[in-house]
Amino acid sequence: MTDLKKTPMPVQDPETRRKNFNEVALGYGEEEAVAEANRCLSCKNAPCVSGCPVGIPISEFIRKIKERKFDEAYEIVSSVSSLPAVCGRVCPQETQCEMQCVRGKKGEPVAIGRLERFLADRRREEKLVAPVPKNGKRVAVVGSGPSGLTCAGDLARKGYDVTVFEALHLAGGVLVYGIPEFRLPKAIVQREIDALEAFGVKIETNVVIGKTLTVDELFEQGFSAVFLGSGAGLPNFMGIEGESLNGVYSANEFLTRSNLMKAYREGSETPIMKGGKVAVVGGGNVAMDAARTALRLGAEKVFLVYRRSMEELPARKEEVEHAAEEGIEFRLLCNPVKILGYEEKSDRKFGFVRGMECVKMALGEKDASGRRRPEPVPGSEFVLDVDTVIMAIGTSPNPLLKNTTEGLATDRRGGIVVDERGLTSRKNVYAGGDAVTGAATVISAMGAGKSAAKAIDEALSKEKNR
Amino acid sequence: MYRIIRKKILNAAVVQMEIEAPLVAAKAKAGQFIILRVDEEGERIPLTVAGTCSEEGTVKIIFQIAGATTYLLSQKREGEFLRDFSGPLGCAARTEGIQKVCLVAGGVGAAIALPVAEAFFRGKADVTAIVGFRSRELVILEEEFRAASDRTFFTTDDGSFGEKGSVTLPLARLLAGGERFDEIFAVGPLVMMKYVVETARPYQIPVTVSMNPIMIDGTGMCGGCRLSLLREGKKIMKFACVDGPDFDGYEVDFDEAIARNRMYAEFERKAYERTCNLFGRAEK
Numbered sequence: 237m238t239d240l241k242k243t244p245m246p247v248q249d250p251e252t253r254r255k256n257f258n259e260v261a262l263g264y265g266e267e268e269a270v271a272e273a274n275r276c277l278s279c280k281n282a283p284c285v286s287g288c289p290v291g292i293p294i295s296e297f298i299r300k301i302k303e304r305k306f307d308e309a310y311e312i313v314s315s316v317s318s319l320p321a322v323c324g325r326v327c328p329q330e331t332q333c334e335m336q337c338v339r340g341k342k343g344e345p346v347a348i349g350r351l352e353r354f355l356a357d358r359r360r361e362e363k364l365v366a367p368v369p370k371n372g373k374r375v376a377v378v379g380s381g382p383s384g385l386t387c388a389g390d391l392a393r394k395g396y397d398v399t400v401f402e403a404l405h406l407a408g409g410v411l412v413y414g415i416p417e418f419r420l421p422k423a424i425v426q427r428e429i430d431a432l433e434a435f436g437v438k439i440e441t442n443v444v445i446g447k448t449l450t451v452d453e454l455f456e457q458g459f460s461a462v463f464l465g466s467g468a469g470l471p472n473f474m475g476i477e478g479e480s481l482n483g484v485y486s487a488n489e490f491l492t493r494s495n496l497m498k499a500y501r502e503g504s505e506t507p508i509m510k511g512g513k514v515a516v517v518g519g520g521n522v523a524m525d526a527a528r529t530a531l532r533l534g535a536e537k538v539f540l541v542y543r544r545s546m547e548e549l550p551a552r553k554e555e556v557e558h559a560a561e562e563g564i565e566f567r568l569l570c571n572p573v574k575i576l577g578y579e580e581k582s583d584r585k586f587g588f589v590r591g592m593e594c595v596k597m598a599l600g601e602k603d604a605s606g607r608r609r610p611e612p613v614p615g616s617e618f619v620l621d622v623d624t625v626i627m628a629i630g631t632s633p634n635p636l637l638k639n640t641t642e643g644l645a646t647d648r649r650g651g652i653v654v655d656e657r658g659l660t661s662r663k664n665v666y667a668g669g670d671a672v673t674g675a676a677t678v679i680s681a682m683g684a685g686k687s688a689a690k691a692i693d694e695a696l697s698k699e700k701n702r
Numbered sequence: 703m704y705r706i707i708r709k710k711i712l713n714a715a716v717v718q719m720e721i722e723a724p725l726v727a728a729k730a731k732a733g734q735f736i737i738l739r740v741d742e743e744g745e746r747i748p749l750t751v752a753g754t755c756s757e758e759g760t761v762k763i764i765f766q767i768a769g770a771t772t773y774l775l776s777q778k779r780e781g782e783f784l785r786d787f788s789g790p791l792g793c794a795a796r797t798e799g800i801q802k803v804c805l806v807a808g809g810v811g812a813a814i815a816l817p818v819a820e821a822f823f824r825g826k827a828d829v830t831a832i833v834g835f836r837s838r839e840l841v842i843l844e845e846e847f848r849a850a851s852d853r854t855f856f857t858t859d860d861g862s863f864g865e866k867g868s869v870t871l872p873l874a875r876l877l878a879g880g881e882r883f884d885e886i887f888a889v890g891p892l893v894m895m896k897y898v899v900e901t902a903r904p905y906q907i908p909v910t911v912s913m914n915p916i917m918i919d920g921t922g923m924c925g926g927c928r929l930s931l932l933r934e935g936k937k938i939m940k941f942a943c944v945d946g947p948d949f950d951g952y953e954v955d956f957d958e959a960i961a962r963n964r965m966y967a968e969f970e971r972k973a974y975e976r977t978c979n980l981f982g983r984a985e986k
Contacts, residue, residue, distance in 0.1 A: 403921050405739055405746070405786040413923075442788035444921055448725050471925040473939060480930055480939075480958050482965040489924035497745060497918065505770060505973050506745055507966035587961030634922050636944065 240343025243272040245350050250561040254531050257417045257500045260558055261325070264354040266306070273301035276346045279338055284348060287336040289683030290386075292316045294333055294348055301351060310355040317352075318389035318432065319382065319682065321424045324353025326415060327679045328552050357424075370436075371395040373696050376459040378445045378637070381409020382678045383669030384465035385429065386685030387692075388437045394693050398437045399459075403444040406496065409467055410670075411678070413496040414488070414522065416529050419555075422495075446636040451644075451665060460699070461664040461692045464652060465685060468670035469634030473627055474517070478575030483509055483589035487518070487526040487628035494529050509624045513537040515592050517572055518628030519544065522675075524555040526626045527564045538564050539620060543571040543597050543610045569597040569610065573617060575625055591619045631675050641665070649674065658688030659695075666692055704738075704787040707760050709780045712842040715767045716810055717776045718752070724759030726751075726789045732817035733795030733912065733948055736761065737920040739786040740774045747771050748917045750814040750947070751790060761787075764813030764842070769970045770977040791920040792947045796910070797821050800884045804830040804876070805851070806869050806898050808890025812843050814912055815889050819850040828852055830876070830883070834869035834890070838862035869894065870901045877905050885910060888951060892963060896956040909951030913942045915962060929962070930955040 246262040247253075253260050264272065282295040293312055300309035313320045329335075329349035337345030375391050377384045380402040388398045406412055411425045433439060443449060445466070454462050471486030473479045490508070493499045499506040514530040516523050519542035531538045540559070542549060545568050549556055560566065573593045578585040596616035599608035633650035645653040645661035651674055652667040654660050660667050668684025670676055705722040712718050726736060730751045737746050753762035767776050778784070795818045803822050807815035812833050823829050831851035835841050837860045848854050855872040856864030865872060873886070882905070888898040889912040902909050915927040922944040929946075931938045931953040938953075940946065 403788065404919060405788070442786050443725065444788060444791065447789065447791055447921075448729060467923075470922045470941065470944075473925070473928075475939075480928065480955075480962060482962060486925040489918060489926045492918055492924050498743070505743070507969040507973075587958075587964065634944075636921065 239275065242344045242347040242350070243268050243275070245347070250558075250563070253418065254528075254562040257532055259421050260418050263357055264350055266304075266358075269301055269351055269354040270304060272347050272351060273298045275339060276302070277338055283336040283338065284333040284346075287333040289332065289679050290317055290686050292333075292352070297355065298346070298348075298351060301355070306355060306358055310359055313352055313355055317682070318386045319428050319678075320352055321356035321359075321428060322382070322411060322420060323679055323682070324349050324351075324356055325420050325424075326677075328677060330553060332679065368393060368395045370397055373397065374399070374459045375692060375696075376401060376454045376462045377465060378451075378462065379403075379409055379465040379467055379669075379671070380407035380429070380439060381411065381465060381467050381669060381681065383671075383681035383685035383688075384409065384463065385432060386682040387463045387465060387666075387668070387689045388685075389432050389435070390686055390689035391692060392432070392435050392437045394689075396693075396696075400437060400439045401443040401445050401449070402439060402441045404496065405441050407439045407441060409465075413492045414525070416491065416495055416525050417500060418528065418532065419525065444636075446640040451637070451641045451662070455664075460696055461666065463658075463685070463688050463692065464637060464660070464665065464667035464671055465669045465681070466634060466637055466671045468631040468675045469650075470632050471627065472630045472632055474572060474629060476572060476574050478577055478589070479627070481575055481577040481589045482587050483623055484575060484625045484627065485509075487516070487522045487626055488631070490526055490626050491522070491529060494533065500529070500533065508533065510534045511536065512623040513539075513621055514624040514626065515539045515541050515567075515572075515620055515622040516626045516628055517541045518630075519549045519551060520628065520630075520675075521551045521555055523628035524551045524559050524564075526628050528559055528562060530624070530626065531562055531564065535624075537622075539567050539622065540564050541567045541570050541572060541592075541594060541620070543569065544607065545569055545599065548607055567594070567620070569599070570594050571597050571610065571612065572625075576619065589623050589625055592622050592625055593617055593619050631670075633671060633674065637671070657691035658684060659691060664692075664695065703783040703785065705783050706778055706780055707758070709778075712764065713840050715840070716764060716813075716842055717767070718762065718764045718813075719775075719778075720755070720758075720760040720762050721784060721787055722759055723761050723787045723789075726787065727754045727756050727759045727761050730754045730761060730790035731794035732797070732821040733814075734790035734792050735914075735920070735947060736763065736787060736789030737791060737917070738763075738775075738784055738788070740771060740778065741785050744774070744785060745771050746786075746918055746920070748791070748914065748920055748943075750912070750914065751817065752813045753817050753820075761789075764810065766810040768974075770973040773974060773977050788920070792943060793945075795821065795887070795912075795948055797825050797827070800827055802828040802882070802884050804832065804873065804881075804883045804886045806832045806873055806886060806888040806890070806894075808834045808869055808894040809836070809840070810842075811890030811894075811912075812847070814914075815887065816843055816846055816850065818887055818889075819847065823850045830881075831855070832857070832869045832872050834858065834894075835863070836860070868897070870897050873898065874901050877902065877907070883907055886951075888912070892956055892960045895951065895954075899951040899954075899956075903952070910948050911951040911954055913947050913949055913954070913959065915942050915959065916965065917943055919943075929959050
């Protein structure tokens with residue numbers, strides 16, 4: 237009888253890691269990987285695959301690990317996924333492949349994510365891939381996050397001449413500006429991007445589609461199809477008093493300063509508020525990332541303020557556990573009412589945050605989402621002693637593409653409307669990822685990029701044959 | 703990489719550069735801005751487009767040496783390269799339907815006002831320009847403003863050039879004398895813009911102000927550039943990078959913007975000193 241529990245993965249000790257930005261989870265070695273692979277029952281119908289948004293043949297690659305054929309195992313993963321080292325780390329496997337795992341019915345499921353990561357990390361120099369014959373068709377991809385990179389990779393494999401346009405100075409989208417180093421080392425993201433470039437994908441940074449060039453101009457330049465993977469967009473604020481005070485950040489700004497602009501590095505010239513007491517508002521993965529980043533930047537205390545209870549917390553369980561181990565203090569069933577600032581103009585700290593007034597919440601009746609609606613408990617207001625507040629309460633779509641692309645339909649929220657294949661209301665314009673769904677996961681964005689690549693290939697092949 | 707085609711020192715603290723960036727040059731309109739990084743480790747800073755030459759594919763920027771990044775930028779020579787240069791960002795200045803306009807600019811804000819003045823002037827509007835500086839040595843773009851306006855007033859704080867005092871003096875005089883403009887376009891220090899609004903208020907002349915807050919991405923993603931408008935007693939949050947940079951001066955909460963602008967003042971002062979010391983030593 238094999239073990240009911242996953243083969244443990246070594247992690248940095250919480251006391252050590254809360255002071256550094258090195259990766260928290262250290263990954264399996266070969267022996268641990270084989271041991272874990274041997275827990276797999278190799279079910280004939282492989283239910284795990286149905287849980288994977290990109291359909292990786294999971295039981296096949298695990299079988300190769302059992303046989304210690306690691307290169308072959310990697311080939312199986314990489315034939316489907318453009319970003320295995322990324323997915324092995326940041327996918328919510330517990331609600332996807334691992335949730336379907338038969339082993340999970342009694343004990344823990346097979347650690348599929350850890351095995352995927354093991355294979356990707358083990359990969360040495362990128363093997364020189366035999367160049368695919370070019371088919372002479374050009375496709376433009378807008379945005380170099382998970383959906384764009386996946387779409388670009390899949391199309392390049394089919395012989396398309398692909399150019400990715402990125403608004404920022406560095407490719408990677410949320411993988412470089414959003415997810416912190418300790419959860420996804422930037423060198424790993426860069427390696428995935430280098431691999432795509434080696435395969436012939438062109439990446440143009442500093443090009444803001446909708447400003448520098450429009451979608452229509454891309455067609456004029458000879459691109460036959462365009463994929464829009466421009467991401468989640470503009471950060472939301474609560475609309476409470478005091479959100480313009482100095483020391484209040486959107487999670488996007490705080491994480492971008494730390495990750496993309498390297499404020500996390502010793503001696504960095506990027507300004508960011510370090511130290512002090514920090515409140516992060518929200519309960520998703522972004523909130524966990526912001527809280528743990530603030531801690532590592534030297535905060536003496538970090539509160540995570542969330543209006544529902546632990547049960548409803550939308551972040552991955554592993555991230556929540558890691559955050560708690562590191563000493564993040566969870567203030568659940570608690571909601572900000574207003575942010576308080578220093579009000580004396582003569583005060584050196586005038587205009588900066590001095591605290592956040594919160595109210596306690598209680599869960600009432602179930603709302604439309606099926607979750608119990610949090611309601612304020614009258615008279616329970618209290619002040620949280622903080623000098624930095626980070627709002628991690630989601631984003632709204634960026635109107636830039638909609639405003640500059642005639643005939644591009646968006647829904648009530650502003651998300652780009654697509655059919656099941658990713659086609660927008662414009663001919664040969666496809667979209668996927670957060671620009672369509674609003675803030676979601678890396679893997680669901682990759683799934684959308686993948687199905688759009690398939691649809692683009694089918695549409696353009698038809699045109700060719702006409 | 704983006705080549706510096708020409709560089710010109712406008713005064714002791716203000717530098718003009720023309721940067722090779724054909725895609726930006728083909729699109730940029732008066733009032734829009736770009737974001738640049740000097741080098742691989744540099745911060746992203748927004749600068750307003752001061753002019754373009756689409757034949758040559760160049761974009762003109764004018765900046766004041768005010769911190770570490772602008773100091774490093776000023777040290778770059780013709781023929782050298784900037785790491786990143788992205789744009790044009792933000793909305794273009796609105797010029798249509800305006801027949802008589804008054805531009806009020808202070809300090810390096812003159813560099814932002816000039817292309818707007820030129821756009822109005824080309825559009826056959828009647829253009830009055832009021833441009834103020836601290837003193838004579840800091841005057842920039844004098845000839846350019848004279849060429850792009852029907853009437854030009856200069857002021858200096860110490861009276862060493864033009865009229866002594868602030869830009870609101872000639873403006874107040876013109877308004878009191880019965881001059882009426884379809885619009886006043888003000889750009890410069892926040893306090894100056896605030897007082898231009900107060901000067902125009904009794905006459906209810908529309909005032910557009912150009913805001914230039916702290917930014918990172920310039921595409922709406924970070925929200926660091928947010929400011930508040932007060933409309934019908936309600937506070938409305940706007941992002942200067944995508945909703946602006948131009949706003950109705952009567953709505954802008956200037957006191958808040960002034961406070962927000964100081965967020966990293968201390969940090970920047972230290973970074974500036976470090977950078978200057980570093981270079982000072984290197985040059986010896």
